[in-house]
Amino acid sequence: MTVRRLSVIGATGSIGTQTRDVLRLHRERFRVTGLAAGGNLTELAAQAVEFSVPAIGLAHPPAADARAAIRSALASEAARQHLPDPVEVIETGPEAPARIAALATDVVLNAVTGAAGLDATLAALEAGTDVALANKESLIIGGDVVLGAAAASGAELIPVDSEHSAIAQALRAGRAEEVSKLIVTASGGPFRGFDREQLETVTPEQALAHPTWDMGRVVTTNSAGLVNKGLEVIEAHLLFGIPYDRIDVVVHPQSQVHSMVEFADGSTIAQVSPPDMRLPIAYALGAGERIGSGAPANDWTRASTWTFEPVDDEAFPALGLAVEAGRRGGTFPAVYNAANEVFVDAFHDRRIPFTGIADGIAAALADHSSRGAADGPAAVQTGSAAGAVAPLTRDAVLAADGSARSFAHSWVARHAGEGAATA
Numbered sequence: 001m002t003v004r005r006l007s008v009i010g011a012t013g014s015i016g017t018q019t020r021d022v023l024r025l026h027r028e029r030f031r032v033t034g035l036a037a038g039g040n041l042t043e044l045a046a047q048a049v050e051f052s053v054p055a056i057g058l059a060h061p062p063a064a065d066a067r068a069a070i071r072s073a074l075a076s077e078a079a080r081q082h083l084p085d086p087v088e089v090i091e092t093g094p095e096a097p098a099r100i101a102a103l104a105t106d107v108v109l110n111a112v113t114g115a116a117g118l119d120a121t122l123a124a125l126e127a128g129t130d131v132a133l134a135n136k137e138s139l140i141i142g143g144d145v146v147l148g149a150a151a152a153s154g155a156e157l158i159p160v161d162s163e164h165s166a167i168a169q170a171l172r173a174g175r176a177e178e179v180s181k182l183i184v185t186a187s188g189g190p191f192r193g194f195d196r197e198q199l200e201t202v203t204p205e206q207a208l209a210h211p212t213w214d215m216g217r218v219v220t221t222n223s224a225g226l227v228n229k230g231l232e233v234i235e236a237h238l239l240f241g242i243p244y245d246r247i248d249v250v251v252h253p254q255s256q257v258h259s260m261v262e263f264a265d266g267s268t269i270a271q272v273s274p275p276d277m278r279l280p281i282a283y284a285l286g287a288g289e290r291i292g293s294g295a296p297a298n299d300w301t302r303a304s305t306w307t308f309e310p311v312d313d314e315a316f317p318a319l320g321l322a323v324e325a326g327r328r329g330g331t332f333p334a335v336y337n338a339a340n341e342v343f344v345d346a347f348h349d350r351r352i353p354f355t356g357i358a359d360g361i362a363a364a365l366a367d368h369s370s371r372g373a374a375d376g377p378a379a380v381q382t383g384s385a386a387g388a389v390a391p392l393t394r395d396a397v398l399a400a401d402g403s404a405r406s407f408a409h410s411w412v413a414r415h416a417g418e419g420a421a422t423a
Contacts (some may be wrong), residue, residue, distance in 0.1 A: 003029065004044055004285070005031050006108075007100055007107075008058070009109065010097070010111035010112035012044055013037075013038075013113060013216055014215055014277070015160065018278050018314045019280055022281050022293055022294060025292050025293075029291070032052075032104045033045055033053065033055065033099075034054075034100040034105060034108075035100070036057035036058070036091070036096055039059065045076070045077040046077050049078050049085065052086040056087055056090055057091035057097055057325050060249055067092065069087075079286050088390065097117075100352065102127050107131070107132055107287075110131055112135045114337070115138070116239075117135030120138070121139070121146055122146065122149055123154055124155070130158060131158065132284040133161075133309070134160035135163065140234045140326075141334035141397050142394070143397075146238075158334075160278045162259075163232050163236070163258055163275060164281060165280035165284065166258035170344055172272055173261070177227075179264070180262045181261075182247045182259070182262075183259060183261070184259050186223075187251070189209065189225070191206075191225075192303050195315050197352050204348045207347070210223060217348065218341065221357075222340065225321040226311065227318045227319075227322065230320075230321065231337065233322060234323075234327065235239070244326060251308065254307065256306055278293040278294050279365065293355070321358065325365060328375040331396055332369075333405040334397045336365060336404075340357065341402075342360075342412065351417065356412075362405050368404065376392065
């Protein structure tokens with residue numbers, strides 16, 4: 001058995017900690033060479049000691065004498081576990097995750113939330129390292145920049161999102177030319193069946209009460225408004241090269257069918273399992289081999305009912321806005337994502353209502369368009385814009401991200417308190 005080297009970026013978040021659970025089942029198969037996190041030093045130190053990790057990074061270290069604080073945490077954790085402190089390299093500051101991602105290893109699992117994961121994805125790909133991508137935003141906003149980096153180095157992008165892992169598994173049933181469409185499933189979140197009027201008064205606590213998945217604040221809120229599903233449609237387009245008009249979204253509340261592929265003969269292949277992220281994590285790390293994940297299988301001897309229903313586009317306009325941003329390409333997906341991150345925070349701070357998230361995203365995209373932002377090459381090819389378009393660059397993506405955040409903060413300031421939940 002070949003031991004596969006692995007670095008985990010975003011090691012202390014939801015996906016990172018579930019990756020730890022998978023690794024515990026396969027200590028002989030994987031060697032963890034690097035870990036990076038945001039600011040959770042305690043959990044990072046625990047993982048570093050447990051898996052004998054030689055290199056760690058902390059993006060938001062303690063303000064005073066960061067390295068001394070990290071060393072102290074490592075020493076305390078090593079003493080608690082009765083193990084030696086294995087860490088040789090410590091990186092700190094905003095660039096720490098990217099520096100860890102750039103170190104020599106076989107695969108980098110990027111589990112950072114949001115646009116902050118872009119540099120880590122690019123650093124790994126430029127180093128020729130495969131990326132197991134749980135940070136969908138880096139591909140969505142980076143688009144051709146990320147795909148170009150992968151193509152140039154020969155590195156592979158491996159989906160970790162349950163929907164895209166399901167599609168990748170289902171695609172093994174046929175050839176590319178046999179694919180008719182992709183069907184991405186959505187749970188519908190806690191507000192399935194709500195109309196816009198009802199959505200205007202929902203609270204942050206209600207938005208975080210997801211019926212089937214246990215996720216972080218941003219992803220859970222995105223799921224409640226179908227923002228997450230919009231981002232996943234863009235990701236599916238970029239990962240699998242299927243046009244937007246051949247990617248459908250269907251609401252499936254039971255979250256057992258994680259996505260499907262329809263083939264030219266009318267046959268549909270679905271990937272089915274109880275909702276547990278350890279399964280797609282293990283599939284991504286297995287390098288084409290199915291390995292134990294610790295996730296349960298379905299009990300087919302028990303009666304169950306699965307339902308499917310269309311998306312209510314009027315109540316949940318964020319999905320359509322994402323698809324339009326994806327079609328336009330260029331920096332529009334970056335604007336969509338950046339504005340959403342600001343609006344999610346504003347909703348949880350009770351400054352805007354839940355419906356303000358989608359309303360604000362629409363305003364941010366309109367503002368970006370009014371500033372003369374060019375559509376991307378894919379949109380030009382389909383006739384939605386005219387003329388040559390300059391290739392997308394990292395700097396252009398980050399500039400659009402920053403501009404969208406500034407607009408979003410201003411929009412929140414102008415609309416603060418309009419119908420926001422106070423309970």
